[in-house]
Amino acid sequence: MTELSNLTHILNTWIRWRRTRQGAAWSVRGLLLGLVLALLLGIPSVLQARLLRTEFALLVVLLPAGVTLFAGLAAVIWPVDSRQAARRFDIVFHLDERVSTALEIGQPGSNDPDSILHKQLRDALSAAERVDPYRQYRLPFLKLESLLCLVLVLVSLLFFFQGEAWFQAAQLARALQAETAEQAEAIEEILTETEENPNLTESQIRQLSQPLQEALQGLEESQTMAGSIAALNSSRQKLEALSDPQSQQLSQALRTTGQQLAGQEGSPLQPIGQNLAEGDFIAAAAELANLDPDSLNSAENQALAGQLQQMAESLASSNPELASRLNQAAQALQNGDPDAARQALAQAGNSLADSGQQVLFSQAASQAASQLGHSAGQILAAGGGQSSSLQASQPGQAGNQNGSSGSSGSGSGSSDGTGTNAGGTGNDAIDNNAVGDGGETTYEQIHVPSLLGGEDGPLVGLPENGDEGGDPIRETLSLPSDSGESVVPYTEILPEYDEINRQAIESGEIPLQFLELIRTYFDSLEP
Amino acid sequence: MTEKLTPEQFRETASRIEAEVGKVIVGQARVVRRVLTSILAGGHVLLEGVPGLGKTMLIRTLGQALDLKFSRIQFTPDLMPADIVGTEILGEEDGKRQFRFRSGPVFANLVLADEINRATPKTQSALLEAMQEGSVTVAQKTYTLEEPFFVLATQNPLEMEGTYPLPEAQLDRFFFKVNVELPDLQELSEILNRTTGEETPTAGKAASGADILRMRELARSVPAASHVNEYISRLVLATHPVSELASPLVRQYVRYGASPRGGQALMLGARVTALLAGRYNVAFEDIHTVARAALRHRILLNFDGLAEGIRTDEVILELVESLPKES
Numbered sequence: 008m009t010e011l012s013n014l015t016h017i018l019n020t021w022i023r024w025r026r027t028r029q030g031a032a033w034s035v036r037g038l039l040l041g042l043v044l045a046l047l048l049g050i051p052s053v054l055q056a057r058l059l060r061t062e063f064a065l066l067v068v069l070l071p072a073g074v075t076l077f078a079g080l081a082a083v084i085w086p087v088d089s090r091q092a093a094r095r096f097d098i099v100f101h102l103d104e105r106v107s108t109a110l111e112i113g114q115p116g117s118n119d120p121d122s123i124l125h126k127q128l129r130d131a132l133s134a135a136e137r138v139d140p141y142r143q144y145r146l147p148f149l150k151l152e153s154l155l156c157l158v159l160v161l162v163s164l165l166f167f168f169q170g171e172a173w174f175q176a177a178q179l180a181r182a183l184q185a186e187t188a189e190q191a192e193a194i195e196e197i198l199t200e201t202e203e204n205p206n207l208t209e210s211q212i213r214q215l216s217q218p219l220q221e222a223l224q225g226l227e228e229s230q231t232m233a234g235s236i237a238a239l240n241s242s243r244q245k246l247e248a249l250s251d252p253q254s255q256q257l258s259q260a261l262r263t264t265g266q267q268l269a270g271q272e273g274s275p276l277q278p279i280g281q282n283l284a285e286g287d288f289i290a291a292a293a294e295l296a297n298l299d300p301d302s303l304n305s306a307e308n309q310a311l312a313g314q315l316q317q318m319a320e321s322l323a324s325s326n327p328e329l330a331s332r333l334n335q336a337a338q339a340l341q342n343g344d345p346d347a348a349r350q351a352l353a354q355a356g357n358s359l360a361d362s363g364q365q366v367l368f369s370q371a372a373s374q375a376a377s378q379l380g381h382s383a384g385q386i387l388a389a390g391g392g393q394s395s396s397l398q399a400s401q402p403g404q405a406g407n408q409n410g411s412s413g414s415s416g417s418g419s420g421s422s423d424g425t426g427t428n429a430g431g432t433g434n435d436a437i438d439n440n441a442v443g444d445g446g447e448t449t450y451e452q453i454h455v456p457s458l459l460g461g462e463d464g465p466l467v468g469l470p471e472n473g474d475e476g477g478d479p480i481r482e483t484l485s486l487p488s489d490s491g492e493s494v495v496p497y498t499e500i501l502p503e504y505d506e507i508n509r510q511a512i513e514s515g516e517i518p519l520q521f522l523e524l525i526r527t528y529f530d531s532l533e534p
Numbered sequence: 535m536t537e538k539l540t541p542e543q544f545r546e547t548a549s550r551i552e553a554e555v556g557k558v559i560v561g562q563a564r565v566v567r568r569v570l571t572s573i574l575a576g577g578h579v580l581l582e583g584v585p586g587l588g589k590t591m592l593i594r595t596l597g598q599a600l601d602l603k604f605s606r607i608q609f610t611p612d613l614m615p616a617d618i619v620g621t622e623i624l625g626e627e628d629g630k631r632q633f634r635f636r637s638g639p640v641f642a643n644l645v646l647a648d649e650i651n652r653a654t655p656k657t658q659s660a661l662l663e664a665m666q667e668g669s670v671t672v673a674q675k676t677y678t679l680e681e682p683f684f685v686l687a688t689q690n691p692l693e694m695e696g697t698y699p700l701p702e703a704q705l706d707r708f709f710f711k712v713n714v715e716l717p718d719l720q721e722l723s724e725i726l727n728r729t730t731g732e733e734t735p736t737a738g739k740a741a742s743g744a745d746i747l748r749m750r751e752l753a754r755s756v757p758a759a760s761h762v763n764e765y766i767s768r769l770v771l772a773t774h775p776v777s778e779l780a781s782p783l784v785r786q787y788v789r790y791g792a793s794p795r796g797g798q799a800l801m802l803g804a805r806v807t808a809l810l811a812g813r814y815n816v817a818f819e820d821i822h823t824v825a826r827a828a829l830r831h832r833i834l835l836n837f838d839g840l841a842e843g844i845r846t847d848e849v850i851l852e853l854v855e856s857l858p859k860e861s
Contacts, residue, residue, distance in 0.1 A: 094761055094860060103817035108759040121540055123755050127814035 010132050011114055014106065017135045022092045024140045030083040032147045037078025039152050041071030042159035053166055056176035056519060060167065063174070067163040100138045105131040176519045179390055183232055186389035190239075190382035191226045194219055197378050201371055206289060211368045214249055215375060218242040222379055232390040233515025239383040240513075246376035253325070254369030257362060260325035261288060264318055275303065276314050288363025296356025300345040308348075312340035329358040387512070390522060505529055539748040544809050547749060548574065550740040554599035557735045559592050560728060561721035568712045568827045569596065569686065571810070575802035576750050577709020578665050578685040580650075580700075580831065587714045588725075589688040593646045598737040600746065602643035602682070607661075609653035611696060615660035619670040620677075635672060640664045643680060643743055647687035651697045661685065662704045682746045702790075702834060709799050710824070711831035756805040758816035763801070765859060766821060770797040772853050773833050783852045787839030792832035799828035818859055826850050 045067045052058040058066070093107040109131035115124035198219040202212055225238020261283050268280020275298060282291035300308050319333035332355035339348035508529050511517055517525060539547075548570060555566050565581070569592065572579045581589045590606075597604030607618055620638035624631060639645065640661065647661055664670050665685050669678045687708070689700075705711070717725060728735055741749075772779035773791030784791070803824035804816045811820070830846045838844075 090761075091860075094759075098859065103813060103815075103819055104759055104762055105813070105815055105817075107761065108757055108815035111759045112757050123541060123752070123814050124757060126541060127757055130814050 010128050011109075014109060014128070014132050014135055017132075017138075018089065018093055018096060018106065018110065021096050021138075021140050022087055022089070024144070025092065025095070026083045026085075026087065028144065028146055029085070030079045032149060033082035034075050034079035035149045035152045035156065037075040038071050039156050039159070040078070041074030042067070042156060042163070044074065045070040046159060046162060049163075050166065053170055053173045053177075056173050056180055058174075059177050059181070060170070060174040063170070064167060067167075096135075096138075099144055100140075102131075102134050102138070105134050175523060179519055179523065183386060183390040186386050187226055187235055190385055191223055193378060194223055194226070194382060197375050198223070201375065204367075204371060206364065206367045207371060208364070211364075211371075215246070215368075215371055218245040218249075219375055219379075221245075222382075231515050232386060232519075233513055235386055236383045236513050239379045239386070243376045243379040243383070246372045246379065249368070249372040250376060251365060251369040254366045255373075257325045258286070258366045258370070260322055261291075261359075261362070261366070262286060264321045265291065267321065268314070268318065271314065274314055275307070275311055276318065288366060289360055292356045292360035292363055294356075295359055296353045298349075298352050298356075300340055300348045300352075305343070308340045308343075308345075312337040315340070326358070326362050329355060329362060332358050390519070501532055504532075539745075539752045541752065541809055541812075541814060544749050544752050545812060547741050547745055548810055551596075551599050554737040554740040555592070555595050558595040558598075558728075558737050559588055560724040561717045562588065562592065562714065565592065565712050565714055566596075567810070568710055568824070569593075571803055571806045571824065572710045572712075572827075573600075573682075573684055573746065574749050574753055574806045575709060575799075576682070577799060577802065578687070578707065580705070580708040580711045581686065581688045581714055582691055582711060583688070583714030584692055584716075585690055587716065589714050590646065590648055592714075593644070593686040593688070595737045596686070597644045597646070599740045600644065601739045601742040602746075603680070604644045604646070605639035605642035606646040606648060607639050608648045609650050609657070611652060611654060613653045613657050615657050616672075618657065618660050619664065619672055622673050633673070635675070635677070637677070638670075640670060641677070641679060643682055643684065645683075645685045647685055649690060650687040651689040651699055653698065655698050655701070658698065658700060658704060661687075662707055665707050682743050682750070705831045706793055706795050708831060710803065710827040712827055713830075753802065753806045753809055756808050756814065756816060758801065758805070761860060762804075762816050762818065762821070764861065765818060765857075766797050766800045766804075768861065769800065769821070769825070769853060769857055770794070770829075772857055773829060773849070779857065781849075781852050781856050783844075783849050787835055787842070787844045788833055788849060789836035789839075790834045792829050796829050796832040800824060803828050822854050825854050 048070075049058060049063050049066045053063055090107065090111065093110050094104075096102065097104050097107050105127070109128045112124060112127070115122060115128060198216060201207070201215045201219065204212065207215070219242065222239050222242035225242070226235050229235045229238055265280045265283025265285075268274065268276045269284050271277055271280070274280075279291045279294045279298075282288070282294060298311075300311070303311060315333045315337035319330040319337065322333070323330040332351055336348050336351035336355055339345070339351055508525060512522060512525070551570060552563075552566055555570075556563075559566060569579050569581070573596075581593070583589055594604070594606070607613070616638065618638045618640050620636050620641065622633040623636050625634045626632075627634070645661075650658060650661070660670075664679060664683075668681070668683055669676050671677070690697075768779055770792045771777045772781065773784060773788065773796070774780060775785045775788045775791070777784075777791070780788075780791075800821055801816070804820035807820040807823050808814070808816050813820075826847050829850050833846045833849060835844055835846065835849075839849075
């Protein structure tokens with residue numbers, strides 16, 4: 008019994024060691040599998056600019072680690088049949104099936120110690136005891152797998168350290184996505200406000216809501232920055248078309264008139280003036296329509312007539328119809344015809360109400376257009392483009408815009424091409440031809456005639472002014488001036504190119520990863 | 535009841551027999567080992583080789599080393615069955631004339647059937663019946679042959695004219711078929727020295743018939759693990775071209791594979807080989823050792839195999855090398 012127990016003990020030791028060995032071998036294979044999976048997932052994502060550097064690092068570290076752990080543990084805890092293990096033990100250590108036979112037979116039934124079964128058991132035990140699995144069956148070194156792992160790790164490191172452009176593009180794409188969502192939210196707020204505006208008619212609400220909803224839909228459906236901006240610009244133009252350019256003047260005229268009237272103490276037009284000054288044109292219109300000449304004495308009516316005439320004069324240029332009604336009312340009061348005056352005042356009130364409503368509608372349209380323009384600028388800025396040009400193109404929006412948005416020169420600024428200061432000012436030291444925060448810097452003179460082929464090109468001796476000897480190397484037709492310098496001012500050329508750049512960015516022709524580079528380049532050209 | 539033999543005694547006796555045979559037979563250790571294995575397993579042996587290689591000498595020497603009744607039958611085309619098994623002759627006993635059975639040369643422990651393929655099939659079958667049944671029937675009377683009973687037959691692969699090749703069914707009754715090869719230079723020189731001098735060496739008695747029976751009994755008690763047993767079964771099945779275990783060579787060149795007798799020969803031969811190797815269990819190595827001797831006459835090549843000169847030994851070797859040890 009002891010011999011059989013000893014043999015079983017040896018076999019169990021072997022099984023434990025074999026599990027360890029298997030665990031080690033499968034860990035390496037798991038690492039290889041994990042790296043392959045990580046790179047299969049990671050590299051396409053990096054190349055499609057969908058993965059940030061940290062995410063890539065996490066992927067190529069955590070996935071292989073997880074698979075390694077899983078494979079190793081699975082190999083260690085994998086069920087092992089003791090018969091199979093004994094057979095393997097015999098084969099590995101060339102024991103000629105001694106151990107497997109002995110364990111299969113078990114305890115010999117015969118008590119005769121010289122029986123062949125007893126001898127076989129002793130022989131098997133003796134052979135098994137001579138085996139040292141730890142020395143004779145060492146941990147495996149999987150050359151091919153290890154080499155492949157090394158190669159894959161190097162590939163991962165290569166992408167990690169050399170994939171800056173892709174990672175930056177991914178960062179821009181993320182920022183763009185977030186900004187798009189934020190702007191969509193802002194547009195939705197405007198839409199809600201518009202729909203709940205009590206001063207607008209249903210028709211006006213519908214007119215205003217439609218472009219906003221189209222803009223939202225465009226943001227949702229568009230897959231690219233250019234598409235989003237195009238959708239916003241299209242809706243913005245529709246809203247701008249709804250906005251009356253003269254309504255601003257009318258509003259200003261009504262407010263000015265209101266301020267004048269509000270200053271006239273004791274006048275029946277004072278409350279009307281106050282409402283006008285506060286921009287509540289509808290309330291002012293109601294007050295005007297309800298003005299009753301019968302409640303005033305003759306002198307007061309005359310005074311009122313004068314004030315109405317004054318009011319009509321101030322509004323004659325911005326709203327002739329209202330001015331006409333007011334003049335009619337003043338005329339009636341002067342003629343002592345209160346009924347006619349009442350009627351004219353009612354008509355003037357209606358006219359003022361119409362004008363007020365038109366002003367409010369125009370303001371709402373303008374405000375919505377401004378928001379869409381602002382959103383387009385923000386999205387463009389988030390995507391690495393210039394927001395200033397878009398912001399500058401918004402007519403009459405300066406008063407409604409947040410001054411911080413769309414400021415030229417803000418955003419990212421790369422110094423030596425190794426990093427991005429998102430939203431910062433790019434204060435790092437700037438190398439030659441590097442781009443920063445729009446500040447002044449020095450660049451290689453691109454059109455230096457003495458350097459053919461750029462900074463590293465061959466130096467050609469060109470005759471200076473007044474030099475003697477040698478023919479000047481020049482082609483008269485290609486040089487704009489005798490001195491070899493441009494005759495067109497730099498400040499005139501730059502806006503043209505800047506416009507072309509902006510159109511190219513908006514049309515989506517520029518790959519995302521180059522937007523930042525192009526933007527910073529044109530920023531740096533700003534005089 | 536005789537005392538049981540121990541494995542050590544088994545090995546010692548076998549060594550003694552081989553040593554005695556070795557006094558007469560130079561070299562051919564592998565042939566001697568296979569023949570001895572077959573005898574200890576209780577099987578008959580077919581020795582095949584060109585004339586003059588000492589086949590007959592080997593068997594005769596073995597007969598000398600084993601204290602057994604030895605007889606030799608030279609098979610010729612005119613040999614009759616009665617010449618082998620014996621016949622009833624008319625004689626007079628106590629004044630009466632009656633038939634008496636006169637036993638033939640098959641009534642011995644060790645029968646040398648020399649050039650067995652020269653006798654007619656009818657005569658061959660008379661011997662083969664004795665081999666299979668361990669008895670002969672003459673004039674409706676059955677006579678049991680004394681144990682141990684071994685037939686060691688020889689045949690010449692050359693001069694096939696006027697011969698009667700043994701049918702497959704009869705070949706199958708031989709436990710082993712052993713090919714006798716030419717001796718090498720050193721062995722040949724030694725043969726010349728020993729056989730052309732003044733003294734002719736002779737083998738002494740190394741074991742008796744009872745010893746052989748006890749050795750046979752011990753050999754049958756050697757344990758074999760189930761996967762070893764299964765391996766033999768798979769090996770036998772793999773010799774059949776229709777089996778899914780068959781190797782490409784088998785599928786291409788074999789017409790019919792080994793019978794279950796082949797498996798029995800493998801197992802018994804492996805058991806004896808294990809004991810001779812000083813082990814107490816059957817190992818794969820033992821099976822590989824006896825595989826060719828046990829299977830080469832049990833595998834029938836098809837026309838393609840014969841036409842291309844494929845040898846059954848090549849087929850067996852490929853099977854042994856390719857068949858996995860575990861299913």
